[in-house]
Amino acid sequence: MFYTPACKHTGVVMRCIIVDDDELSRLVIENFITQHNALELVGSCASAVEAANLLNQSPIDLVFLDIEMPVMSGMEFVRSLTKRPQIILVTAKEEYALEAFDVDVTDYLLKPVTYGRFLQAVQRAQRQARVSASTEHKNLSHVFVKSDGRLVKVEFDSIRWIEAQGDYVVIRTKDKRLIVHSTMKAIEEKLPSTLFARVHRSYIVSIDQIDGIEDTTILIDREVIPIGSSYRDNLLQRLNTI
Amino acid sequence: MAYPDVFKSPGVVDLAYLESSSFGRSDFILQAIDVLLDQLPEQVADLNQAFLKGDYALVRLSAHKIKSAAGLLGIEPLRETLRQIEAVEPQTVQSTKQLEACVHDVTRICVQAVTELQAERYRYT
Numbered sequence: 001m002f003y004t005p006a007c008k009h010t011g012v013v014m015r016c017i018i019v020d021d022d023e024l025s026r027l028v029i030e031n032f033i034t035q036h037n038a039l040e041l042v043g044s045c046a047s048a049v050e051a052a053n054l055l056n057q058s059p060i061d062l063v064f065l066d067i068e069m070p071v072m073s074g075m076e077f078v079r080s081l082t083k084r085p086q087i088i089l090v091t092a093k094e095e096y097a098l099e100a101f102d103v104d105v106t107d108y109l110l111k112p113v114t115y116g117r118f119l120q121a122v123q124r125a126q127r128q129a130r131v132s133a134s135t136e137h138k139n140l141s142h143v144f145v146k147s148d149g150r151l152v153k154v155e156f157d158s159i160r161w162i163e164a165q166g167d168y169v170v171i172r173t174k175d176k177r178l179i180v181h182s183t184m185k186a187i188e189e190k191l192p193s194t195l196f197a198r199v200h201r202s203y204i205v206s207i208d209q210i211d212g213i214e215d216t217t218i219l220i221d222r223e224v225i226p227i228g229s230s231y232r233d234n235l236l237q238r239l240n241t242i
Numbered sequence: 243m244a245y246p247d248v249f250k251s252p253g254v255v256d257l258a259y260l261e262s263s264s265f266g267r268s269d270f271i272l273q274a275i276d277v278l279l280d281q282l283p284e285q286v287a288d289l290n291q292a293f294l295k296g297d298y299a300l301v302r303l304s305a306h307k308i309k310s311a312a313g314l315l316g317i318e319p320l321r322e323t324l325r326q327i328e329a330v331e332p333q334t335v336q337s338t339k340q341l342e343a344c345v346h347d348v349t350r351i352c353v354q355a356v357t358e359l360q361a362e363r364y365r366y367t
Contacts, residue, residue, distance in 0.1 A: 111314075
């Protein structure tokens with residue numbers, strides 16, 4: 001498996017991984033992805049186990065997934081996912097089409113995959129991503145968190161940053177400091193990925209609230225927030241820089 | 243990048259798919275050929291060993307792996323034979339003989355494919 005740090009998660013570029021135990025099939029799809037401006041290849045995995053680990057480390061929008069693999073099949077992998085990216089099945093067998101329909105995949109590609117057919121599948125994934133993004137934007141402008149024994153409404157645009165403190169996270173808004181019993185991963189999943197960025201193992205920031213960046217730190221309202229080395233590239237690519 | 247027709251293989255291997263997927267990158271085709279030269283003999287050996295052991299689940303799995311390479315190399319007759327292997331349920335003497343013939347065919351064609359790929363490799367270096 002190879003892995004590159006998260007980057008370009010802008011909502012336009014889709015972050016992809018390939019999961020296939022056949023090296024040659026991976027090579028072809030890797031080549032297709034690198035030709036496509038709206039796709040970013042985050043990792044190429046030889047097994048579903050590797051892919052599961054990668055999905056835990058980094059937000060992924062799209063998975064090109066083989067079905068017949070040892071240890072865990074592609075279908076078992078899809079069913080095991082709690083937070084699911086879009087899935088495009090890539091297989092040499094036609095007989096899984098019905099099962100694929102059941103697990104609600106975005107598309108089903110038969111090997112050997114032509115670039116034209118690959119493009120169609122990607123366009124379908126892009127359409128679905130746009131629909132999901134607009135739904136997310138319409139429906140979610142806030143989150144309710146349990147703090148001091150009550151549910152408190154927090155508007156996304158009021159959040160400046162969130163920091164981990166042991167078994168708790170602290171949500172910092174302009175005038176509030178809410179202590180919530182949660183993990184960083186759980187809270188990250190509740191936030192729109194277009195507005196927030198994980199910048200450190202213990203910090204998530206609102207991109208709009210960033211006042212400045214200097215080497216390994218972020219400045220938000222005169223407060224200094226560290227940037228983890230593995231998160232730096234991702235952050236810098238998401239900023240609107242000249 | 244276009245490759246002159248004079249270089250097209252007259253044998254079982256057809257690199258048209260890999261060429262069309264390469265976007266003119268000969269390094270991609272070379273890399274693909276190297277992977278095939280590395281994995282195809284191993285997969286054929288696995289298929290034969292599985293057949294000799296009578297492990298038909300492994301026979302089907304090995305056939306499935308070779309099918310992927312056969313598709314990328316455009317070896318249509320091999321794909322059909324591999325489909326038959328994947329479908330076979332060798333409960334009778336007849337089906338076992340049929341399977342043996344299929345395994346033999348696959349081995350023969352893959353050996354030829356490897357020889358052709360070794361020759362093709364030089365055309366892209």
